[in-house]
Amino acid sequence: MSDNELIILLKNDPGQGLSEVIGKYSGYVYKIAYSKLSEVCRREDIEEAASDIFMKFYEYFRYSGKPVEAVAPYLAVIAKRHSINLYKKHISEKEYITFDEIADTAASEDDRSEMRQQLIEAVTALGRPDSEIFMRKYFYGQKSREIAEELGMKTNTVDKIVSRGLVRLRKIFNEQEDA
Numbered sequence: 001m002s003d004n005e006l007i008i009l010l011k012n013d014p015g016q017g018l019s020e021v022i023g024k025y026s027g028y029v030y031k032i033a034y035s036k037l038s039e040v041c042r043r044e045d046i047e048e049a050a051s052d053i054f055m056k057f058y059e060y061f062r063y064s065g066k067p068v069e070a071v072a073p074y075l076a077v078i079a080k081r082h083s084i085n086l087y088k089k090h091i092s093e094k095e096y097i098t099f100d101e102i103a104d105t106a107a108s109e110d111d112r113s114e115m116r117q118q119l120i121e122a123v124t125a126l127g128r129p130d131s132e133i134f135m136r137k138y139f140y141g142q143k144s145r146e147i148a149e150e151l152g153m154k155t156n157t158v159d160k161i162v163s164r165g166l167v168r169l170r171k172i173f174n175e176q177e178d179a
């Protein structure tokens with residue numbers, strides 16, 4: 001069904017028109033939402049965002065009084081704006097954890113094997129910000145991009161610190177084995 005046919009259907013039978021728009025453009029809208037929200041939202045939240053986007057499109061179409069000539073561009077703008085707003089909301093609500101809290105949590109876990117304790121000590125010996133980056137990446141499973149944003153660094157800087165830190169950690173453990 002063409003966009004002109006969809007627009008006519010939306011005017012004549014809004015419920016059926018919206019259903020057709022969703023059927024035709026759901027993948028498109030989901031892809032836009034996913035590209036903006038995948039770092040901060042679960043799949044279910046992204047699906048809900050896509051539903052909200054279609055409802056915003058429907059409300060715009062019904063109540064703006066402005067003529068809609070093509071469906072995809074309007075959906076794209078609404079999807080991008082809605083997704084960016086959700087992203088900002090999730091980022092502002094995100095709870096940031098200090099390095100000391102991370103180290104304390106790691107050290108207080110029930111699994112206190114000697115190797116684990118040595119690893120925590122070796123990572124702490126790397127110094128800041130290296131040790132904080134390692135704890136965030138390998139203990140909390142944060143992605144380099146998230147770490148970079150939270151610490152005000154570039155992603156490639158975080159990756160380089162991790163790469164060099166791994167070399168330093170290997171060296172520390174090799175020295176401990178030789179001793």
